[in-house]
Amino acid sequence: MTSEKLSGLARLTDAAFLSEQGKLAKLSRKEAELRAQLAHLLEDRAMTAHADRPLGDAALAAGADIRWHQWIAVRQTRLNAELLQIMELKRLQLRNVRKAHGRAQALEQLTLRAQADARRKKAARQDRDIG
Incomplete structure (x- = not known):
């Protein structure tokens, strides 16, 4: 595969990886929000449990x-x-992020190999043309 095609694929896999990371970040924010709500709820419960109320309190x-x-x-x-x-x-989204990252890394390695092959071929042509 040519270096140009690999570069195009690399841009697509990077975009997919960033998309998956964005989805994970959204879930992480929702998790933090829920944990904060739970903490606040437990604080409220603790405050009302320890509140001193007179025996004649209407509530x-x-x-x-x-x-x-x-x-x-x-x-x-x-x-x-x-x-x-x-x-x-x-947890499921983290699996998707890892998969997308693996694809991006694999494509990066393929791109590097393609570029190295292209340099070797170019050097071999130059050597052949000179010699």
Whole structure:
């Protein structure tokens, strides 16, 4: 394959690699966002658990604190499920990134070999023309 064709393919594989990296970065940002939401939720739960409330507190008497803790538990479960899905997608995407990187590296090696072959052929022609 000619050096020009290999260079064109190299540009395409580099673009594919960058695209796969971009997808991985997007998943990583989503994972960080979910982890931050979970941390914030757990902080809120800890703050309400340690809050001193008088026995006559209306929210306490109405059971709002119980509903609040139930809501936190449901929200935490949902966030953990979403986080698990994102982590699995990220694991699969990492495989795609590695594959794209391998293709780019292989094509780079092919390009270097093609260029070296072209230089050798050119040198052999020059030697033959001189001699």
